[in-house]
Amino acid sequence: MTTKPGRFAGLVDGRKTPATSEPIEETPQPVEGTKRPPETVKVARIPAKVAKYKDPDRKNFGFLIKVETNATASFLLKKMRNGEDMSDLIERLLSEWIEQNKD
Numbered sequence: 001m002t003t004k005p006g007r008f009a010g011l012v013d014g015r016k017t018p019a020t021s022e023p024i025e026e027t028p029q030p031v032e033g034t035k036r037p038p039e040t041v042k043v044a045r046i047p048a049k050v051a052k053y054k055d056p057d058r059k060n061f062g063f064l065i066k067v068e069t070n071a072t073a074s075f076l077l078k079k080m081r082n083g084e085d086m087s088d089l090i091e092r093l094l095s096e097w098i099e100q101n102k103d
Contacts, residue, residue, distance in 0.1 A: 052087060063090075070086075073086065073089065077089060
């Protein structure tokens with residue numbers, strides 16, 4: 001009975017090489033120089049806005065206001081979509097009040 005060679009027989013046969021007494025000389029492969037990326041120009045970054053809670057000119061204060069007043073003001077600010085939040089509104093209104101009552 002003859003046996004058929006398996007489908008990986010060629011791989012195994014290719015690994016077997018006759019032993020030679022002479023060392024095999026390998027030709028050195030040319031080493032490609034590593035290419036540096038082109039010099040990039042460093043552009044000065046525009047400093048990003050400082051978050052309100054990190055701004056040293058601001059401090060967190062707590063005030064008691066009616067829940068309905070807060071809810072209505074928050075709703076109107078969102079409806080206006082002008083980017084102003086509650087702290088901006090309070091800052092603006094207090095600044096206007098101070099200007100009017102400086103005397």
